Amino acid sequence: MTASSTRRTTARSRIAAAGAIAVAGTLLLTGCGDQTKGKDSGSASSTAPLADLLPSDLRSKGEIKVGSDIHYAPVEFKDSSGKVVGIDPDLATALGDQLGVKFSFEDGTFDGLLTGLRSGRFNMAMSAMTDNKNRQEGVDPDTGKKVGEGVDFVDYLTAGVSIYTRKGETKGITDWSDLCGKKLAVQRGTVSEDLAKQETKKCPAGKKISIEPFDDDQQSQTRLRSGGVDAASSDFPVAAYAVKTSGGGKDFEVVGDQVEAAPYGIAVAKKDTQLRDALKAALNAIIKNGEYAKILQKWGAQDGAVKEAAINGGK
Missing domain, CATH: 3.40.190.10 (Periplasmic binding protein-like II)
Known part of the structure; x- marks a missing residue:
């Protein structure tokens, strides 16, 4: 969705050209946002190749809760049937296949996602969020003041x-x-x-x-x-x-x-290093097996592809 505690700060260069986008395609966590839960992405599986990398509590639950502003087509949005679709949900499904869990998307306003992540409302935020130093360090870009604990990012796309x-x-x-x-x-x-x-x-x-x-x-x-x-x-x-x-x-x-242009990152709490590293490993696995490229091609976002997952690569 690129220096603020925002849906995409320190600007970025959006991917290809208008014609390349396929037609195929916060959360006021304190009460007044759309708290609708999107359809789950991914499915639990005891045979997933990277399941052992996840924290034991997430493996037991079989679910990772994802905070997302689901009004940002084609990155994430709801189709005519109400199903959550787009680049991020498709990538989450592929990550779930590697990790043996489902990713459940929870809808809300973009500027509340990091607050929701810090409060533990969900396990990660995936919402075309630009990885930058302000977000990593929990700094308000307008005032330069610390506003909360920063987050770690697993970078997965450039835009x-x-x-x-x-x-x-x-x-x-x-x-x-x-x-x-x-x-x-x-x-x-x-x-x-x-x-x-x-x-x-x-x-x-x-x-x-x-x-x-x-x-x-x-x-x-x-x-x-x-x-x-x-x-x-x-x-x-x-x-x-x-x-x-x-x-x-x-x-x-x-x-x-x-x-x-700047990286989109999956945001996780600083303390959740095991989850962060598991997501990085799963992302590298789908890059290697070709599933990542297929998903980006489907949505016309192939020009933003990364060759390898990175942690906190934003500036």
């Missing part, structure tokens, strides 16, 4: 950030500097919001960017579609998917280049 507008109404926007004096919709707590805050500081007086943050990316798209803002920004795979699918491809267009 960046894009700007898109209504189709045929680019209003001269080709890069971030062109947003000065204009209205921009973003998802709250994401790299897109962080970039917008950084860019508006460079704008001349009286021409700051009017930033409109929303709980999820679908709300941001709705605002742009209605003409309430001049542009929207999100991770490139998401922007490209919206361009490809919204209104049959007639609603939006990507403008300019994606910026600051």
